[in-house]
Amino acid sequence: MDAILKIEGLRVEYRTRELGQTTKVAVKGLDLAVYPGEVFGFLGPNGAGKTSTMNVLLGFVPPTAGDAYLFGVSVRKPIARQRIGYLPELTYYYKFLTAEELLRFYGKIFRIPKDQLERRIEDVLKLVELREARKRPIRTYSKGMQQRVGLAQALINNPDLLILDEPTSGLDPVGRMKVRQLIQRLKNEGKTIFFSSHELGEVETVCDRVGILSDGELKAAGRVVDLVSDYRCDNLEQVFLKTIDFKLAA
């Protein structure tokens, strides 16, 4: 089976302004593949290189070496992003727009024909349970509603691959549950989902496979049950701590 998302020997360096140091290596020779219909959890402590990897996948940052492909197209080409949906962490969408207007805006960017776009807006708003609030300006939305409108914009083009950056970050338990249910529903629809999260319990519940990144290197990758058994641990949290060499205080 061909990978939907493929990363080959990816290296990302940033120039720093620190004295005596010219570059900071965020990702060191990362290889990764995500296959159709999979939910892949991308884990790692802060500063591990997750965001840098996602930034390359989304075309925000050019790779220093190696390459990444979406549907076989290099991420350096904007067209590679035609079939993806992206939910960033903590975004404050255009406050002066309503949810409906926001979705129409993103739909136009994808060149979705007008009648199809109206149907798609209806479906997506129903999916994220924002139909009643569709005509209200986004500035009046709660944090949970804002996150759901973010999910709606990520789904407007009916993407085959969803890239979610900490989708439940900052949400209350009900909000988290709703987002988790949505991810589950999208998985059942056959969507491929690549998401980063610090909520290991959540990752354990929804992911088919996970990858653990630390210091810019992929330390472990595989099915959660396999990793738990290989590392002789009780749960994903313990695997995570072991792979990143975290020493518990005595």
Added chain:
Amino acid sequence: MSTAQSIYPPVQAIAAVVIRELYRRKDFYVLFVLTALITLVLGSVNFFSEEKVVRYLKEICLFLIWVSSIVIAITTAARQIPAERENRTLFPLLAKPVTRNHVVLGKFLGCWYASGLCLFVFYLFFAVISGAREHAWPIAHYFQGFMLHWFLLGVVTALALLGSIVFAAPSSNNTITLVVVTGILLLAGHLNKMALNLSEPMHTLVYAIYYALPHLEFFDMRELIIHSRPTVPWLIWLAALLYATVYAAIFLSATCFLFRKKAIN
């Protein structure tokens, strides 16, 4: 698919959001109400002879329109890209099949169209006020004046967008662009005369600045409108529009170049 067909939908969509933002914000309404109020109050005062009052009224009204339109163009353009970065809306936008050039072009067109709409309302108000007093409707003057003014706002908008990439804070960009535009409007036309009295190398330097700067004063038709002088020959008028287009294109190209180089993570 042709290049125009492939770039236009994202550019058009981004521009439409800018226009929507402008009419949902209070900036334009406040400036319009202030302009209208000052003009109407001054218009109600009757001193000197009738003709002079009308000219004085037209001068004040056009001056307020110039100030308001430049303020609207600069403040609208200066906040666009910084707000996208601050609110993080740039991330979902660039994660779609949109390039940074699309963003710059969309923002430019949105700001330019939006300031054009505001300008149209201002000129309509001006035409009604002066028409009611003078019982004359010099449409050709208004058309020439409006178009020159709108193209000048295109140069100002492109300059403010460039400033929004160079300067970190929108407030400093607002101030610097406003000072630069005012400076050009007031001084650029006199730089060549200044250069004549200077010794080398200042003579050459000031002359170089004189030729490099966009001469925004070319676009000021206020005197012709106020004193009902003949319109500008149409070929010269067209050349002025072309001149503004070239400068706006230079500033936009620089903005696209710098924005592509800018790290956004």
